[in-house]
Amino acid sequence: MENPNIIVRVATTDDKHYGKTITDEMESSAKARGTGIAKRSPEYVQLKMEEGKAVIAVTDKGEWVGFCYIEAWGHEKFVANSGLIVNPAFRGHGVAKAIKHRVFELSRQKYPDAKIFGLTTGLAVMKINSELGYEPVTYSELTDDEEFWKGCRSCVNFDVLTSKNRKNCLCTAMLYDPVEKAKEEAEREELRKASATLSIRTESEAQAHPQVMVAVNGQIKQTKKGRKFKENFKLFERWLRFKRFVLLKSGKDGVSGGAAPSNKRKFFLFNLF
Numbered sequence: 497m498e499n500p501n502i503i504v505r506v507a508t509t510d511d512k513h514y515g516k517t518i519t520d521e522m523e524s525s526a527k528a529r530g531t532g533i534a535k536r537s538p539e540y541v542q543l544k545m546e547e548g549k550a551v552i553a554v555t556d557k558g559e560w561v562g563f564c565y566i567e568a569w570g571h572e573k574f575v576a577n578s579g580l581i582v583n584p585a586f587r588g589h590g591v592a593k594a595i596k597h598r599v600f601e602l603s604r605q606k607y608p609d610a611k612i613f614g615l616t617t618g619l620a621v622m623k624i625n626s627e628l629g630y631e632p633v634t635y636s637e638l639t640d641d642e643e644f645w646k647g648c649r650s651c652v653n654f655d656v657l658t659s660k661n662r663k664n665c666l667c668t669a670m671l672y673d674p675v676e677k678a679k680e681e682a683e684r685e686e687l688r689k690a691s692a693t694l695s696i697r698t699e700s701e702a703q704a705h706p707q708v709m710v711a712v713n714g715q716i717k718q719t720k721k722g723r724k725f726k727e728n729f730k731l732f733e734r735w736l737r738f739k740r741f742v743l744l745k746s747g748k749d750g751v752s753g754g755a756a757p758s759n760k761r762k763f764f765l766f767n768l769f
Contacts, residue, residue, distance in 0.1 A: 502561050504594045506602060507550040512542040514560045522581050535650040536579060551599040553591050562591045564599045574639035575603050575610040596624045613638050615667035619733055629677055630670040635663050637671055666740055
């Protein structure tokens with residue numbers, strides 16, 4: 497963190513007096529962005545503090561700086577890091593990133609087998625999620641817990657979500673799957689061991705074909721090609737603008753249903769990365 501006077505930690509019952517300040521800023525920030533988030537009461541935020549399912553940032557003098565909390569859905573098969581908010585006076589100091597990293601760690605500790613997901617319209621949050629290992633996914637890969645989707649009712653774009661049969665909206669869905677990450681790490685470790693014991697390519701050949709390696713048992717393996725989310729972020733930003741244009745335009749024109757026109761549907765795929 498750039499500001500050494502800001503402390504990011506797990507919230508406790510001693511932080512309950514920040515509850516109303518936090519929820520007021522959540523609502524104010526959502527209105528300023530012209531988007532919506534599920535409204536939460538001070539009491540709900542305070543409950544998360546009591547349960548040890550929230551992360552708060554404060555100055556060494558006790559001034560509130562930022563906040564985020566954990567919600568579990570679908571019998572704890574899914575976890576969302578929700579309500580990320582930073583005091584406007586402290587934005588630009590890396591607070592959001594520090595909070596996101598800490599609440600992600602807390603989620604992994606409390607729910608090690610759960611998939612962690614988020615819905616956001618903020619490009620900065622998407623960048624942070626990408627660093628943590630999240631990947632863009634379709635809405636069908638998220639929880640089907642009705643209680644989660646009820647939270648979208650207070651969003652100004654709820655009519656867009658319902659008109660698309662809950663298959664698309666202005667928010668982008670991102671998911672961290674611990675099972676998939678463990679598989680990817682196991683594959684990388686196997687390839688590292690193989691490369692240390694057997695090399696059948698010259699240096700020039702390896703540079704020309706970096707994805708292909710041969711394991712000690714002779715089996716050819718090909719590493720999974722990443723989506724290069726970070727490298728293609730400008731492309732992704734343009735895609736977000738296009739998505740907003742199409743969804744909002746379809747709403748104004750009275751178009752209903754979940755399918756976009758066939759000539760536009762390809763822009764909603766995530767294999768661009």
